[in-house]
Amino acid sequence: xxxxxxxxxxxxxAAILLFLTEWLRVDVVALGVVVALMLSGxxxxxxxxxxxxxxxxxxxxxxxxxxGGVVQTGLAGWIGQRILSIAGRSEARLVVVVMAAxxxxxxxxxxxxxxxxxxxxxxxxxxxxxxxxxxxLIPLSFGALLGGTLTLIGTPPNIIASDTLGGAGYRPLxxxxxxxxxxxxxxxxxxxxxxxxxxxxxxxxPTRELQRVETPEELVALYRLPDDLFHxxxxxxxxxxxxxxxxxxxxxxxxxxxxxIMRPTQGGARARFELWRGQRNDAMSRLAARADSTIAAGxxxxxxxxxGDVGHAAAYWNLGLQPAQPQDESALINDEIGVAExxxxxxxxxxxxxxxxxxxxALYKLTVLGIHRxxxxxxxxxxxxxxxxxxxxxxxxxxxxxxxxxxxxxxxVVMGEPEAAMGAPARRRAPQALLILVGxxxxxxxxxxxxxxxxxxxxxxxxxxxxxxxxxAYGAVDWKSIVLIAGMLPMSTALERVGLVRVATQGxxxxxxxxxxxAVLAGLFLFVALLTQVLSNTTTAVLVAPIAxxxxxxxxxRPEGFVMAVAIAASLAFATPVASPVNTLxxxxxxxxFADYARVGVPLILLxxxxxxxxxxxxWPF
Numbered sequence: 001x002x003x004x005x006x007x008x009x010x011x012x013x014a015a016i017l018l019f020l021t022e023w024l025r026v027d028v029v030a031l032g033v034v035v036a037l038m039l040s041g042x043x044x045x046x047x048x049x050x051x052x053x054x055x056x057x058x059x060x061x062x063x064x065x066x067x068g069g070v071v072q073t074g075l076a077g078w079i080g081q082r083i084l085s086i087a088g089r090s091e092a093r094l095v096v097v098v099m100a101a102x103x104x105x106x107x108x109x110x111x112x113x114x115x116x117x118x119x120x121x122x123x124x125x126x127x128x129x130x131x132x133x134x135x136x137l138i139p140l141s142f143g144a145l146l147g148g149t150l151t152l153i154g155t156p157p158n159i160i161a162s163d164t165l166g167g168a169g170y171r172p173l174x175x176x177x178x179x180x181x182x183x184x185x186x187x188x189x190x191x192x193x194x195x196x197x198x199x200x201x202x203x204x205x206p207t208r209e210l211q212r213v214e215t216p217e218e219l220v221a222l223y224r225l226p227d228d229l230f231h232x233x234x235x236x237x238x239x240x241x242x243x244x245x246x247x248x249x250x251x252x253x254x255x256x257x258x259x260x261i262m263r264p265t266q267g268g269a270r271a272r273f274e275l276w277r278g279q280r281n282d283a284m285s286r287l288a289a290r291a292d293s294t295i296a297a298g299x300x301x302x303x304x305x306x307x308g309d310v311g312h313a314a315a316y317w318n319l320g321l322q323p324a325q326p327q328d329e330s331a332l333i334n335d336e337i338g339v340a341e342x343x344x345x346x347x348x349x350x351x352x353x354x355x356x357x358x359x360x361x362a363l364y365k366l367t368v369l370g371i372h373r374x375x376x377x378x379x380x381x382x383x384x385x386x387x388x389x390x391x392x393x394x395x396x397x398x399x400x401x402x403x404x405x406x407x408x409x410x411x412x413v414v415m416g417e418p419e420a421a422m423g424a425p426a427r428r429r430a431p432q433a434l435l436i437l438v439g440x441x442x443x444x445x446x447x448x449x450x451x452x453x454x455x456x457x458x459x460x461x462x463x464x465x466x467x468x469x470x471x472x473a474y475g476a477v478d479w480k481s482i483v484l485i486a487g488m489l490p491m492s493t494a495l496e497r498v499g500l501v502r503v504a505t506q507g508x509x510x511x512x513x514x515x516x517x518x519a520v521l522a523g524l525f526l527f528v529a530l531l532t533q534v535l536s537n538t539t540t541a542v543l544v545a546p547i548a549x550x551x552x553x554x555x556x557x558r559p560e561g562f563v564m565a566v567a568i569a570a571s572l573a574f575a576t577p578v579a580s581p582v583n584t585l586x587x588x589x590x591x592x593x594f595a596d597y598a599r600v601g602v603p604l605i606l607l608x609x610x611x612x613x614x615x616x617x618x619x620w621p622f
Contacts, residue, residue, distance in 0.1 A: 063455050080118045094126070107182075518613060
C-alpha cells in the first residue's frame with residue numbers, strides 16, 4: 001500500500017467514524033474531508049472543491065426547490081388526499097393503497113416530506129377503519145423508500161448513479177430507466193407486506209390519539225386549548241402597564257403564555273368595559289404578543305394557562321380575570337399565526353435538555369403549548385421536563401416560524417401540512433405548481449435537455465410564478481445534504497486516483513468473480529444494503545458507485561446494472577428506525593420498537609436482493 005492510499009483511507013475512516021458517532025454534523029465532516037484532501041496534497045484545490053459545481057449537486061438543490069413549491073402550495077397534500085380517498089376500510093386494501101400512494105409521490109418528491117404530509121391522514125384512515133395505526137405506518141415508510149427507486153429523481157443515489165455512468169463516457173440513465181426495476185421492487189414489496197409483513201407487524205394501540213389530527217383546528221380541540229384561554233385586563237393601577245411582554249415574566253414565573261393583546265381603539269372606558277364583558281369586539285385592535293410588545297393600561301391580554309397559574313398572575317400584577325370568549329380562538333389560529341406538532345428525531349440536539357435550557361422560545365420565536373410523550377400518562381412540566389427522542393411538541397406562533405423548523409431537520413420533524421392552513425397567496429398557486437411539475441416530468445421523460453437544465457428551469461418557474469418566494473426557496477433546500485454530497489464527491493475522486501477503487505475492485509472480483517457477474521452484482525447489492533443502515537444513502541452511493549463501475553469494466557460486462565444496483569440498495573434502509581428519516585417519522589405515531597423494523601425489514605431487504613439479481617441482468621444484459 002502506498003502513502004497516498006494510507007492517507008486517503010485514513011481520511012475516509014475518520015469521516016465514517018464521525019458519521020457514525022455524530023460528534024460533528026455530517027456537513028461539517030464533509031467540509032473537513034475537502035480541507036483534508038487539499039492539505040494532504042491528495043487533490044489540488046480545484047479538484048477538491050469541484051463537487052460544489054457538480055451538476056448532481058445543482059440538480060438536487062433545484063429539485064428541493066421544486067418539491068418545496070409543490071408542498072408550499074398544498075398540492076402534495078391534495079394529491080395524497082385524492083389518492084387515499086379510494087382506500088376503503090379493509091386492512092389489506094389500505095396497505096396496498098397506502099404503499100402505492102406514497103411510492104407515487106416519493107418518486108418525484110422528497111420521501112420524508114411525503115411521509116410527513118400523509119402521516120396524519122394515514123392515522124385518521126386507520127382510526128376510521130378501526131385498526132391500529134401500527135399496521136399501516138411501517139408500510140407507509142417502506143413504500144416511500146421503494147418509491148425512490150421508480151424514477152431518476154426519486155432519490156439522490158439515482159442521480160449519482162447516472163452521473164457516474166456519464167462521467168465514464170456511458171449514456172447517463174434516463175428518467176424511466178429505473179421504472180421497470182422499481183415497479184418490480186414495489187410490487188414485490190406490496191405482496192410481501194400483504195402476505196408476510198403484516199404477520200410480523202405489531203398490533204399495538206397508539207399511545208395517543210393525537211396523530212389522527214389533520215387540521216390546526218382539530219389540534220386546538222384535542223389539546224383542549226380553548227379551556228385554557230383567559231382574559232387578563234390591565235387595570236390603570238397595575239404595575240404591568242408600561243412593561244413589555246418579556247418584562248412581565250408571565251411565562252417564566254407563572255407558566256402563562258400571552259397569545260394576543262387586545263387594545264381598545266375608540267369609545268373610552270365604556271368601550272373597554274363592553275370589550276371586557278365580551279359584549280363587543282368592533283372597537284379594538286388585535287396585536288401580536290411579541291417579546292418586545294409594550295402592555296398599556298386598558299389592554300386585555302388573551303392568555304393561555306391553567307386556572308390556578310392565571311389566577312396567581314392576575315393577583316400578583318393586579319389584573320382583572322375573566323374566561324376568554326369563543327372568538328378568542330383566533331389568537332391561536334389565523335392566516336398569520338397557527339399551531340402545529342413537532343416531532344423530536346433520535347439525533348435532535350434538544351434531547352436531554354429542557355425547553356428553558358434549549359432557549360426554545362428565544363431561538364425559534366415559538367411558544368410550546370404542550371408536550372406529548374409516548375407511554376406517558378401524566379402531564380409533563382413544560383419548564384422542568386428534559387426532552388426525549390419521540391416527544392411531540394405542540395407549538396404556536398407565526399406560520400413562517402413554524403415552517404422554518406423544517407430547515408432544522410436534525411432537530412425537528414414538522415408533522416402534517418401546516419402551510420395548508422395559512423391562507424397564504426401561495427395556496428392559490430397550486431394549479432401553476434401542478435403545471436410546472438408536469439412540464440418538468442415531461443421534459444425529463446422526453447430527454448430533450450440535461451436533467452440539471454430541466455430541474456433548474458422548473459425551480460426558477462416555481463419562484464417566478466409565486467409558488468414560493470426566493471427566501472422560501474432557500475429554506476426548501478436541505479443545505480446539509482447539499483454540502484454532504486459536494487464534500488464527499490471529491491473523496492470518490494481521490495479513491496480512484498490513488499488506486500483504492502482498483503484495489504477494492506480486484507478484491508471483490510477475487511472473492512466473487514469465480515461465480516460470475518451475477519454473484520458480484522449480488523455481493524455489491526448486499527454490501528451497500530448493509531452500509532446504508534448506518535450511513536446516509538447519498539454517502540454510500542458516492543463511495544461505492546465507482547467500485548461498481550470498475551468491477552463491471554474489469555469483467556467486460558455492461559456497467560448499468562451494477563451501478564443501478566448500488567443506487568437501489570442505498571435506498572433500502574429498512575432495518576432500523578434511524579436508517580432513514582421516514583422510519584424515524586413513523587416510530588412514535590405507530591408506537592414501534594427498534595426490533596420491529598428489523599423483523600419486518602430484513603426479509604424485505606433479502607427479497608429486494610433476489611428481485612434485483614433476477615431483473616437487472618434482464619434489463620441490462622451482461
